[in-house]
Amino acid sequence: MLVNQKLAAAAVAVVVGATVTYWALPRASDLSGRVQDASASPRLSAASVPAAPVKARGGRDLAAGRTFVYDVAASRTMGAPGAAPSVATDIRGTLSFTVVGAAEEGAALRVVLSSPSRTDRPVRAGADVATLGTPFFVVMGESGAITGWYFPRAMPGESRRQLRSIVSGMQWVAGEGATWDSPELDEAGQYVGRYQLDGTSVTKSKLHYDLVRTPQGLVPVATVGKYELGGATRFVMGAGDGGWPSSVDEDLTTTVTFQGGRLGLSAKMRARLVSTGEDRQYLGSFEVARPSFDPDTDGLAEDAALALRNADRGLVQGASFGGLVGDYEASTEHKGRARAVARLGALMRTSPESVREARTRLLAKDTKEATGRALASALGAAGTKEAQQALADALASKDVPTSVKNDAAISLGLTENPTAEARTALKGAMTQSSDVSQTAALALGNMAGSLAKEGQDATDIVDDLLAKLAAATTSEQKVLFLDALGNTGDARALPAIRAHLAEGDASVRLAATAALRFQKSDEVDPTLALMVRDPEVLVRKAALSAMAQRPVQKGLVGLRHVVENEPVKELRKTAIRILARAMDTVPEAEQILAWAAQHDADPDVKKAAEDALSRPK
Amino acid sequence: MQMKLVAVAAVVSAGLFAATAREASAAPILGAKEYGQSFARSAYKGDFGASFEVGAKAYANDYAQLCATSDPSYQCSGMAVGFVQNICRSVYTIINGRFCAQNVGTKMGFGAYGGAEADVRLFGKDLEIFDLSADAKVEPDAITTGYGIYVAGAKISGYRSGAHFEKSVPLAERTLVKASSTFMLGPIPIAVQARAVGSLGIDFTLDGGTAQVTATAEPWAQVDGVFSAGIGVSGVSAGIEGDLLLARVGVPGTGKIVWLGEKKFSYEASLDLSLKTLDGSVSLYAEGLGHRASWEIVSWNGLDWSWNLGRKTGAFAL
Numbered sequence: 040m041l042v043n044q045k046l047a048a049a050a051v052a053v054v055v056g057a058t059v060t061y062w063a064l065p066r067a068s069d070l071s072g073r074v075q076d077a078s079a080s081p082r083l084s085a086a087s088v089p090a091a092p093v094k095a096r097g098g099r100d101l102a103a104g105r106t107f108v109y110d111v112a113a114s115r116t117m118g119a120p121g122a123a124p125s126v127a128t129d130i131r132g133t134l135s136f137t138v139v140g141a142a143e144e145g146a147a148l149r150v151v152l153s154s155p156s157r158t159d160r161p162v163r164a165g166a167d168v169a170t171l172g173t174p175f176f177v178v179m180g181e182s183g184a185i186t187g188w189y190f191p192r193a194m195p196g197e198s199r200r201q202l203r204s205i206v207s208g209m210q211w212v213a214g215e216g217a218t219w220d221s222p223e224l225d226e227a228g229q230y231v232g233r234y235q236l237d238g239t240s241v242t243k244s245k246l247h248y249d250l251v252r253t254p255q256g257l258v259p260v261a262t263v264g265k266y267e268l269g270g271a272t273r274f275v276m277g278a279g280d281g282g283w284p285s286s287v288d289e290d291l292t293t294t295v296t297f298q299g300g301r302l303g304l305s306a307k308m309r310a311r312l313v314s315t316g317e318d319r320q321y322l323g324s325f326e327v328a329r330p331s332f333d334p335d336t337d338g339l340a341e342d343a344a345l346a347l348r349n350a351d352r353g354l355v356q357g358a359s360f361g362g363l364v365g366d367y368e369a370s371t372e373h374k375g376r377a378r379a380v381a382r383l384g385a386l387m388r389t390s391p392e393s394v395r396e397a398r399t400r401l402l403a404k405d406t407k408e409a410t411g412r413a414l415a416s417a418l419g420a421a422g423t424k425e426a427q428q429a430l431a432d433a434l435a436s437k438d439v440p441t442s443v444k445n446d447a448a449i450s451l452g453l454t455e456n457p458t459a460e461a462r463t464a465l466k467g468a469m470t471q472s473s474d475v476s477q478t479a480a481l482a483l484g485n486m487a488g489s490l491a492k493e494g495q496d497a498t499d500i501v502d503d504l505l506a507k508l509a510a511a512t513t514s515e516q517k518v519l520f521l522d523a524l525g526n527t528g529d530a531r532a533l534p535a536i537r538a539h540l541a542e543g544d545a546s547v548r549l550a551a552t553a554a555l556r557f558q559k560s561d562e563v564d565p566t567l568a569l570m571v572r573d574p575e576v577l578v579r580k581a582a583l584s585a586m587a588q589r590p591v592q593k594g595l596v597g598l599r600h601v602v603e604n605e606p607v608k609e610l611r612k613t614a615i616r617i618l619a620r621a622m623d624t625v626p627e628a629e630q631i632l633a634w635a636a637q638h639d640a641d642p643d644v645k646k647a648a649e650d651a652l653s654r655p656k
Numbered sequence: 657m658q659m660k661l662v663a664v665a666a667v668v669s670a671g672l673f674a675a676t677a678r679e680a681s682a683a684p685i686l687g688a689k690e691y692g693q694s695f696a697r698s699a700y701k702g703d704f705g706a707s708f709e710v711g712a713k714a715y716a717n718d719y720a721q722l723c724a725t726s727d728p729s730y731q732c733s734g735m736a737v738g739f740v741q742n743i744c745r746s747v748y749t750i751i752n753g754r755f756c757a758q759n760v761g762t763k764m765g766f767g768a769y770g771g772a773e774a775d776v777r778l779f780g781k782d783l784e785i786f787d788l789s790a791d792a793k794v795e796p797d798a799i800t801t802g803y804g805i806y807v808a809g810a811k812i813s814g815y816r817s818g819a820h821f822e823k824s825v826p827l828a829e830r831t832l833v834k835a836s837s838t839f840m841l842g843p844i845p846i847a848v849q850a851r852a853v854g855s856l857g858i859d860f861t862l863d864g865g866t867a868q869v870t871a872t873a874e875p876w877a878q879v880d881g882v883f884s885a886g887i888g889v890s891g892v893s894a895g896i897e898g899d900l901l902l903a904r905v906g907v908p909g910t911g912k913i914v915w916l917g918e919k920k921f922s923y924e925a926s927l928d929l930s931l932k933t934l935d936g937s938v939s940l941y942a943e944g945l946g947h948r949a950s951w952e953i954v955s956w957n958g959l960d961w962s963w964n965l966g967r968k969t970g971a972f973a974l
Contacts (some may be wrong), residue, residue: 094902115842115843115844117841117842117844126844126887163889182930196888196892197843197888197889200843200844201843203843204842204843226840226842226843227840227841227842227843228840251839251840252840253763253838253839253840256844263837263839264837264839292856293841293842295839295841296817302841302846304841304842304844306842322894328765331939339840339845339888342845342888342889343838343847343888344888345845345847345886345888345889345890346838346845346847346886346887346888347836347838347847347848347849347886348886349847349886349887349888350847350848350849350884350885350886351884351886353884353885353886354882354884373829373855373878373880374880376829376855377829377855377878377879377880378831378853378855378880378882380828380829380830380831380853381831381851381853381882384831385884387753409828412826412827412828413828413829416826416828416829416830416831419830420830420831428855442826445813445827446827446828446830449812449813449827449830450830452810452812453807453810453812453830477815478812478813481811481812481813481814482812484811485810485812490812514800514816515800515815515816515817515818516796518815518816519800519815519816522804522814522815523811523900525811526810526811536722541753541754541757543757543758544795544797544798544800545758545765545793545795546798546800546802546816548754553811556809557809569747569750569751572751573754574688574717574719574755574758574765575717575765576688576690576713576715576769577767577769577791577793584806585771587809588784588809606690607690607713607715608694609694609696609709609711609713611707612694612696613709616696616698616707616709616775618776620782647696648963652700
């Protein structure tokens with residue numbers, strides 16, 4: 040008895056402890072949240088500025104009207120690490136820094152690259168040279184740290200980033216002692232620079248990036264991959280140059296190990312101070328120009344979208360709609376057909392005309408059924424308003440075969456930004472033949488889930504499915520509408536789903552169990568932990584499948600039960616597969632796997648646990 | 657209301673912890689057996705990989721026995737009246753209720769099912785890609801058949817039917833899951849995307865009779881990785897070329913179970929499997945006027961499995 044009391048006390052403690060720990064931990068959504076890009080604001084936010092003051096050595100000359108002019112030659116090359124560069128840009132010109140007024144964190148400087156020249160390899164059609172000469176502004180502190188960047192909206196993002204790369208490369212921040220570190224921003228992110236004083240020169244190396252720049256702002260490096268940095272920049276300080284280096288020689292390498300491959304960047308620059316002087320004609324120009332500054336400092340949002348469009352164009356490779364449909368129909372292997380469908384989707388995302396062609400082909404009576412299904416799928420991948428309308432038209436057509444309508448319904452259900460017309464089309468399809476109507480019901484559930492993710496109202500869909508479930512008289516009908524409600528993930532469906540968990544018909548119990556998978560409520564995981572004890576093996580399997588869609592941390596009770604007590608070894612292996620996904624993030628998952636690897640009676644299950652434990656992290 | 661639900665959930669969790677702790681030493685719940693063929697494989701390389709589970713199974717439940725051996729008074733005997741026993745009883749009351757609800761008519765339930773499911777790892781993210789299944793079963797109060805196709809957790813096709821269900825469900829090649837990443841390399845924004853494009857389907861004949869259940873199902877799937885990349889600079893194109901086969905799996909499977917009367921059954925399960933995964937190479941290229949360069953970023957040698965797992969037959973009693 041004492042043992043049991045201790046067990047119960049321990050169990051309660053574990054639950055309470057786990058609950059407290061759970062609430063204390065950052066949510067997954069917090070972790071995936073983006074760090075605000077400080078550079079997008081007018082100047083570095085207080086949070087991203089180093090707390091320790093950086094003392095100027097001698098101080099930077101930032102007197103109003105002072106001008107420092109450099110002769111600059113910079114080269115940026117990209118390619119496979121260790122191989123010959125594949126993409127290269129060389130920029131030359133006369134770069135002048137003119138102090139034009141005071142700013143909160145130092146002085147505002149007008150920067151302009153005069154007489155710019157640019158060479159690209161491969162040769163770029165329409166490479167923009169003139170805009171490299173557009174004046175822009177930075178705010179610099181006495182230490183030399185650049186804390187704000189200000190580019191006019193009219194300046195192309197690519198030119199801004201090239202200039203930012205050059206000016207960042209010339210940035211040196213004063214400090215104390217023979218060696219000092221300084222957190223700084225450049226065009227790629229926020230890094231820690233290390234400075235070493237050597238007589239009249241200072242050598243700077245980049246230690247590591249803390250944050251890297253993405254269209255969503257600055258994010259932790261691990262979000263992208265790994266950045267390895269090499270090389271250094273040497274600054275020679277001339278006497279009487281007011282803290283401005285007389286020469287800058289940059290030779291840096293960056294290797295990005297991103298998710299899927301590695302790329303290298305070599306940055307070289309030679310800058311020489313050719314003159315200093317005074318030019319007061321631009322005093323006050325920073326304030327005058329302020330309304331023209333782009334809050335998206337690097338113009339990255341636009342160019343990131345361009346990168347995605349280029350990715351689609353790269354996939355299409357200039358093929359026409361007719362050519363890709365021909366490729367699809369001529370392919371005898373899945374690889375060719377899959378590629379053709381992916382390319383059709385990419386074409387339809389970049390060419391509205393191809394969507395019109397797809398619609399015509401989709402609705403034509405003589406279109407092969409397989410081709411029709413592929414077009415329905417590709418239109419779904421395109422996801423544009425016009426593509427959704429084409430799918431809606433196919434659903435309403437009397438000439439389109441059932442199997443194509445099914446794929447059209449699936450595509451509309453999986454569309455990320457469903458239109459009102461798509462919603463209406465799926466509702467209409469629910470009155471068609473049983474095959475199409477059943478697929479449409481499931482698709483409406485998926486659509487409600489997509490709408491909710493977009494913050495749109497899907498009440499009408501959920502209410503309609505709930506009403507149909509309430510009116511269902513057969514197990515088959517109950518299963519269908521429970522499946523559809525499961526796809527919605529809508530909290531309003533939970534009471535109805537819960538009510539069917541204890542039904543005598545195992546098929547209904549199975550559907551209700553599966554329908555819990557996207558529900559957010561905290562009561563779901565203990566419920567699933569009960570359902571893995573159901574007498575019906577398929578219900579237990581459904582409970583595990585539902586757990587697979589949920590955070591492993593919350594399902595540990597049920598998963599542990601399955602691993603330790605489930606009689607069907609395949610289900611134990613499924614639990615192991617789910618646990619394996621969280622091995623890096625949930626310590627208990629590794630413990631349960633280790634238990635299975637040691638204690639499971641079945642060698643296959645033991646092996647699965649061992650494999651999971653040895654899987655690359 | 658929400659707090660109440662959380663509190664209830666916590667109590668149930670506590671009960672489950674206690675029950676789980678006790679299960680190791682409790683009397684086993686008897687009356688359920690399952691036989692068949694199954695297969696699982698996984699292969700990972702760096703940020704990519706895939707894992708599969710396939711099976712063809714037959715099972716039988718004796719609800720009278722399940723009902724009796726899961727009785728709370730039986731499972732929680734030997735415990736002193738108090739908190740622990742209350743938790744034990746509350747948990748086993750729920751479980752026992754389910755078993756006993758089926759303890760009507762024949763008191764037997766049996767069925768056969770088959771299916772395939774897979775995960776993929778794209779760009780380091782583990783994603784459930786598909787789950788295909790078909791089953792036929794006889795319960796004391798119903799004979800039903802059904803199939804289901806899930807993609808990334810969303811059910812896109814499938815429903816339940818009566819005692820006989822024969823169907824071929826081919827779905828078009830479509831993007832099942834995708835992963836993308838946009839990052840800066842110096843001043844250049846780079847977007848890379850990977851899509852798992854697959855065609856899925858299931859052909860099946862499901863029969864549920866009063867004494868025999870047969871589920872013959874062939875779930876099949878072919879999933880290819882289609883990659884694309886672009887740089888955020890006009891005038892120069894960059895992309896990814898090459899192909900990656902993530903998986904090609906075909907699983908003809910049959911599960912059959914025959915009730916021989918009383919508590920005796922015979923079963924038959926067969927499973928053939930051909931599986932090929934992670935084959936191909938992917939290169940990134942850049943090109944402009946008169947110049948083209950490409951370099952391989954990842955490659956796979958291909959992993960092939962082809963097994964005739966054969967037929968398993970036997971007889972058992974619950």
